[in-house]
Amino acid sequence: MAVRVQREDFDVGYEVGRLAEGNGRVGGVTSFVGLVRDFAGDDHAKGQDVRAMELEHYPGMTERQLEAIEAEARARWPLEDVLVIHRYGRLEPGERIVLVATASAHREAAFQACHFLIDWLKTKAPFWKKEDTPDGPKWVDARAQDDDFTARWEKG
Amino acid sequence: MKVLYFAWLRQKTGIGEEDVTPPPEVADVSGLIAWLKGRGGGHAEALADLSVVRVAVNQEYVPLDHPVKPGDEIAFFPPVTGG
Numbered sequence: 001m002a003v004r005v006q007r008e009d010f011d012v013g014y015e016v017g018r019l020a021e022g023n024g025r026v027g028g029v030t031s032f033v034g035l036v037r038d039f040a041g042d043d044h045a046k047g048q049d050v051r052a053m054e055l056e057h058y059p060g061m062t063e064r065q066l067e068a069i070e071a072e073a074r075a076r077w078p079l080e081d082v083l084v085i086h087r088y089g090r091l092e093p094g095e096r097i098v099l100v101a102t103a104s105a106h107r108e109a110a111f112q113a114c115h116f117l118i119d120w121l122k123t124k125a126p127f128w129k130k131e132d133t134p135d136g137p138k139w140v141d142a143r144a145q146d147d148d149f150t151a152r153w154e155k156g
Numbered sequence: 157m158k159v160l161y162f163a164w165l166r167q168k169t170g171i172g173e174e175d176v177t178p179p180p181e182v183a184d185v186s187g188l189i190a191w192l193k194g195r196g197g198g199h200a201e202a203l204a205d206l207s208v209v210r211v212a213v214n215q216e217y218v219p220l221d222h223p224v225k226p227g228d229e230i231a232f233f234p235p236v237t238g239g
Contacts, residue, residue, distance in 0.1 A: 034239055055238070058162055058231060061215035086238060098239055118239055126212070126231075127238025128163035139164045142235035 002082060003066040005057060007089040010099055019081050020103045026080045030110040031101040032118050038093035040131050040138070048133040055088045055097065058126040062086070065125045073102070073117050077109040084117065086127065116153050123150040157226055159192070161202065162233035165209065168202035177226075185211050186220045188230065208234055 004010075012033055020026035039047035070082050081103040091097060100117045104110040129140040159176055161169045178191045193200040203209060206220070212231040213222055224230055 056163055057238070058160070058212075058215075058233065061212055061231065064215050122239035123236065124217075125238045126162070126233060126236050128234060129237045130163070139234065140237045142237050 002084070003063060003070060004083075004085045005059075005062050005066070006085065006087060009087070009096060010085050012096070012099060015083060015085065015099060016101050019083055019101050023080055023103070025105055026103045027105045028107040028110045029101060029103045030107070030114040031099065032114055033096055034098040034118070036091045036093050036095050036097060040133055040140075042143075048131075048135065050093060050131045050133060052090055052092045052132040054090050054130040054132070054137070056128045056130070057086075057088045061126050066121065069117060069120045069124060072120070073113045076116070077102075077104065077113040079104050079109060079113055082113070082117070084121070086121070086125065088127065119146075119149045119153060122146045157224060157228045157230060159188075160229065160231040160233075162231065164234060165202045165232050169198045183223060184220070185213070185218060185222050185224060185230070188224050189220070203232065210235055 012031070016029060016031050020029050036053050038050055040050050041047040066084050070084060073079060073082060079102055083099065083101045085099040087097055100114055102110045102113040102117065123146050131138050131140055157176060158173065160173050161171060166172050178188060182188050182191050189203050193203050210233055211218055211220065213224060214229050
């Protein structure tokens, strides 16, 4: 199990490189890095400027949920390793929020599991974003589209 | 039992965490919500629209008819927006 919830930034190259190090069964590593945007909402032209973001989480439950999501991914795909790092606290545009990385013998499992992990994380891990905009701080609303992204992984 | 509030629910209630001892007839999450709202303060506003409130008991997501008992940790929060 490799799930980390931390205030500090992380080094993507170091973390991804370390994932498969010394494991000759690994043939592919996939990673996703989530960053803070400098605009609110979905549309850059209409969105308000975001000067910074405050990420709140539920200590304890967050780790439990991330570990449950990782266990689900490992049950569905033949993974050699999984890493999820999620930050909290004050973050500015361009800063890294989250890293999801998966290692498997073949690329298909690594790609699919990585995609699954970030989709599930977004609708299940207890984090909340508050954006600092010119009109003051605003809690970010959950997007219905994210529920659709999670639903596509539901077992038929 | 310990009740936690996160994000805008924390701001509306004005507290992040409180220890409460509801009467014995409060047996599930719905009953607890009704009792908390009846105590006044910001709770009635925070818990007014349950379509935008998620509930966890002992750090697991639960529906509103999930039982609650002394010693439980119950958390109220908005739909999550991490990642």
